[in-house]
Structures are given as structure tokens and as C-alpha cells.
Amino acid sequence: MSLNISYKWTSKRGRGKDELIIMNLKVTRGAGPPVEKLPVEIVERKGKGHPDTLCDKAAEELSVRLSEYYMEVFGQVQHHNVDKVLLVGGQSNAKFGGGDVIEPIYILMSGRAVDVVDKDYERIVPVGKFAVEHTRDWLSKDLPHLDVNSDVIIDYKIRAGSTDLVGNFDLERDVPRANDTSFGVGYAPLSPTELITLESEQLLNSEKVKKEWPQIGEDIKIMGTRIDNKIHVQVASAIISSETKDADEYANVMQGICDMLGDLATKITDLETEISVNTADSPEDGLFYLTVTGTSAEHGDDGQVGRGNRANGLITPYRPMTLEAAGGKNPVSHVGKTYNVAAREITERVYKEHPDLSQVYCYLVSQIGAPITEPKAVNVELFGDCDIDKVRSSVESITEEVIAKLPRVWEGFVKRQYQLW
Numbered sequence: 001m002s003l004n005i006s007y008k009w010t011s012k013r014g015r016g017k018d019e020l021i022i023m024n025l026k027v028t029r030g031a032g033p034p035v036e037k038l039p040v041e042i043v044e045r046k047g048k049g050h051p052d053t054l055c056d057k058a059a060e061e062l063s064v065r066l067s068e069y070y071m072e073v074f075g076q077v078q079h080h081n082v083d084k085v086l087l088v089g090g091q092s093n094a095k096f097g098g099g100d101v102i103e104p105i106y107i108l109m110s111g112r113a114v115d116v117v118d119k120d121y122e123r124i125v126p127v128g129k130f131a132v133e134h135t136r137d138w139l140s141k142d143l144p145h146l147d148v149n150s151d152v153i154i155d156y157k158i159r160a161g162s163t164d165l166v167g168n169f170d171l172e173r174d175v176p177r178a179n180d181t182s183f184g185v186g187y188a189p190l191s192p193t194e195l196i197t198l199e200s201e202q203l204l205n206s207e208k209v210k211k212e213w214p215q216i217g218e219d220i221k222i223m224g225t226r227i228d229n230k231i232h233v234q235v236a237s238a239i240i241s242s243e244t245k246d247a248d249e250y251a252n253v254m255q256g257i258c259d260m261l262g263d264l265a266t267k268i269t270d271l272e273t274e275i276s277v278n279t280a281d282s283p284e285d286g287l288f289y290l291t292v293t294g295t296s297a298e299h300g301d302d303g304q305v306g307r308g309n310r311a312n313g314l315i316t317p318y319r320p321m322t323l324e325a326a327g328g329k330n331p332v333s334h335v336g337k338t339y340n341v342a343a344r345e346i347t348e349r350v351y352k353e354h355p356d357l358s359q360v361y362c363y364l365v366s367q368i369g370a371p372i373t374e375p376k377a378v379n380v381e382l383f384g385d386c387d388i389d390k391v392r393s394s395v396e397s398i399t400e401e402v403i404a405k406l407p408r409v410w411e412g413f414v415k416r417q418y419q420l421w
Contacts, residue, residue: 027395029388030381034358035318036191041226043197044315048142048205049218049238049295051303055085056421057142058107058135059305059328065130066113067331067414073123077410081179082111082131082158083328087303090151094241094290094299096250101151105297107135109156111328116160131156143218145240146293175371175407176333183365184339185320186312188347192269193231197224198313199268200233200261209260215243215253217294231269233261235277238291250288254278309421311340320361326420331413335366338409339375341418342402346380349398354391358384362399372406 035041046053062082070078091103109131116124132155136148146152190198200222203209209216217238225232237257244250258275265273278289292298306325309315324336331337343362350360361381366372380395382388412418 024376025378025380025396025399027380027382027388027392030359030361030383034191034383036193036226037358038318039228041191041193041224041318042316043191043194043224043318045197045201045222045313046308046315047201047218047220047222049297050221050308051087051089051219051295051297051301052305052308053303053421054139054142054295054297055087055107055303055305056308056325056327057138058085058087058109059083059111059325060420061134061138062109062131063328063331064414064416065134066125066127067410069125069130070114071414073125077330077332077414078114078125080111080113080330081328081334082109082113083305083325084110085303085305085328086110087297089297089300089302091300092292092298094292096241096244096246096288096290099241099290099292101147101292101298104150105152107152107154109135109154109158111158112160113158114160115158127158128156131158143294145217145242146295146298151293151298175373178335178366178368178370178372179330179333180336181366181368182324182334182336182339183322183363184311184324184335184341184343185322185364186340186343186345186347186362187319188344188351188360190314192271193224193226194314194316195268196231196233196261196265196273197222199264200224200235203260203264204235204237204257213253213256215239215249216257217291219291219295219297226271229271231265231271231273233265233273233275234279235261235275236280237278237289238294238296239278239289240294241290241292244290247283247288250290251283311337311418311420312344313419313421320363331410333372335364335372335375337413337420338372338406339364339366341409341412342406346399346402349402350380350382350395353394353398354382354386356384357382357386364403373403375403378403 067077086108088106090105092101115127135154140148201220217240219238221236223234254277257277261275311326326337329337346362347360363379365376367376
């Protein structure tokens, strides 16, 4: 047996001040047909009011608020990973025309964050205040039927980070060192099934639709399934009880959702598409998907960071995926966050420059302690009838440009520029 144990890494730099050549970059031909040519395709999206999505946003919003404060007070983002959030569902009594929350939703914010700098009282970071007050602020906007003063309890257990990780974070500021050994993935373009699944939820939760259909809550889950040339869209849409007077109005909302999504589907694809909404209902037994607040979290449905959408907003078992939850991880050096965004940008740019490709995949893996611009391996997979040798230089150039920008990618996270769930 031969072991290769090393405490060092190497890189090859060149081409200019802000550019680099990645040692372990492989441009390869992808195996098999593109996803839209497979006989079966399954795609899922959990909407903005789903308990898992609420946890993802809670984690990321706390990270953003901490980063803003760190920048305002210290001039640089401090170490934090607040990517552990748990939501325990409450209990409610929803009925046509009204209802109330009986037991509040419980949200526990957890993780690690620098809370004291120089041990100066004036430099104590109000982590707990941000966890509670900032979460309450955005929840009141995202779930307007939720009374944040009585329908939800927000708690936190956030401690300082471990000495080694904080030290690793502070070691190099120009090119941060990877906070973890992890990997990110990306792919382009989205298939028609993926587009319908993503845009259906975004449409139903749009400001325009909410004004026209105030009965539609924010907890909307979409499951898109394509078998051969037929797409089925399964919709679970929480309906707000106080905005819905009776079963007839409820049925009208169901038809309205079907019509809206059917019209959307015709704009995306020519494939036959079937829409089904709230099929667990049993009107003859008085069973309807009614909620007081617009989220199933009010009555027994729980949530957790990382159980929902991947960083591109979808759950796609027929695509490469990572189990990393991007929300809440520090935006400077945690590659479980930054590499997913970088991989997505690489694939989108490669596909845009070479539209003759049927699809592009990208995989990025890090090594903890190594500069984030020096991934342990990068694999860009190209699908379609193309001469890889002719496009290799272009693909490598795009990949290197994206990775060279990683030391500043944190700015986009703080400005909420990236899709993360």
C-alpha cells in the first residue's frame, strides 16, 4: 500500500495579476443524454412559505445582518456560520372565514458567530438581537397573515466559533482560506420541466397574483414530473382561511391556480402539461388545505435548514446535487456556499458562449485551509455534439475568471444578489 500524505498544496499562477491557472481543471464530455431527453424527470420546489424554506431564509438573513454589522463596525466580515435553524410547527384552528393559531410556531436559531472583538463592551456584537428582531421583521413581510408577536416564538443558541476555524478565517484576507472541505455543483440550462416548476411557485407568490388572489398563501410546493413527452405539475397551495368565505370560493381559487399555471406552461413548452392542485382535499368530508397564516408551519409541519431547495432554487434528483445548505454559511470562505454560486455561473457562461451544447455541468471541490481560488479539483462536463478540443480553451478561461473573483463574491451575498434556495 502506498500513502501520499501532505500538509502542503501547490498552485500555478500566471496570465496576469488577477488571473490564475487551475492545476486540477478537467474539461470532459458528459456521459448519456441531456436530462430533457431522459424518459423520466422529477423536479421539486418548496415555496417561500414552506417550513424548510423559512429555515433557509432565517439562516441566510441572519448571516447577511451579521455581515452588514461587521462591515459597519469592524470594516470586514467576521467569522460566522449560522446555518443551523430548526422550526417546530404550531397548532391552529383554520375554518372558512376565520380561525386562529392555538400554539405558536417555534424557531430555534443556532450556529457560531464572533460576538466579541477586543473584549471591549462597545464592541460586543448583538447577535441575539439580530437573531430575534431581524427574523421577526422579515417574517412579518413574507407572511403578512402571521402575527409575529403572538403566532411565533423565536429563540437562539449561537456561540463563538472554534479557535482553529476562526484562526483559519483570519489568517488571510486577500485570498481567504477554505472554511471546509466541501463541494459545489452547477448546471445549465434549466429544462422545461425545471422552468415550469420554478416559475410556477414564483408566479403564485408574486405581488401581482397576491393582489388578485389574496386567498393564496405563501406555502406553495410544486412537484414537476415528466414522463416521456407529458409533464404533470402537482401543486400544494396553502389557502388563507380568513380570505376564503366558503367551499365555493375555495373551488374558484383552485380553478384560478390551474388556469394561471396552465397559461404559464404554454409559454415555456409545447409538451402536453397537466396541472393538479391540492389533491389531498376531500370536500365531501369537509377537508381543505386551509391555513390561518399562509404556512403549514402553523399546524404540525416542521422545518430545517438544508432539507429544501438546493442553491439554484430546485430539488433535482436527475441532476448533480450537493447536500450542502448555502443559507447561513459565512459568505467569505465557506465553499459550501461560494462554490455552488461559482459553479452555477461557470455553467451559465459556458452555455451562453456555446449554445450548441445541450447542457453543461460543473463540479468544484475544496480543501480546508487552502486558498478558495485553488480548488482541489474542477470538472466541467460538456454534453452535445461538439469538439471538446476546440472549446477547451474557452471553457478553461471562463472557469478561471469566475474562480479568480471568489475573494470578492461575499459582496454579492451581502447584497442578496444570488439565488440560494
